[in-house]
Amino acid sequence: MHSRDRQSAPDARGSIVVASIAAVLFVIVFGRMIHLPRSEADPSSSPGTASFSSSLGTQFFTKGNILVTSPASGQTVGWSFTIQGQARVFESQFNYRIRGADGSILTEGTALAKSADAGQFGAFRIPVRLTPSAVKDGTIDLFAFSPRDGSQQDLVRIPVHFAP
Structure with missing residues (x-):
């Protein structure tokens, strides 16, 4: 050498x-x-989900890469409403599931965040139309599947009330 x-x-x-x-x-x-400015965690949201409040009074629910701005925890929604927020997930795609308090699935599907580039947060709007029923309470779950092993990750769970 x-x-x-x-x-x-x-x-x-x-x-x-x-x-x-x-x-x-x-x-x-x-x-x-x-x-994000942190406030006290919302005890009604899912474990590991943090709640934030901005100076404008908007409340956010987040678990890492999914940030929900509407609806708020405990909010009363009609049978038609919109889920809004931002997400930073693999290929900008994630899932949502709305359940009744009894665990029944009222609707579920996939959604896309409109991000400028990979690895950036992008806005999403999910219009929801449910079939009217006797269900009065439920949860909205937003989550992504891991591209590595298919496991569910970044679950955000928001309790809501349904009203006509």
């Missing part, structure tokens, strides 16, 4: 260390850029 080759090996390791530090700093800075 030439003496010149031995000297370049530490330089390559140094470049890897610098690149690793830069990647960690990017994650820290990017994480702070999307930080």
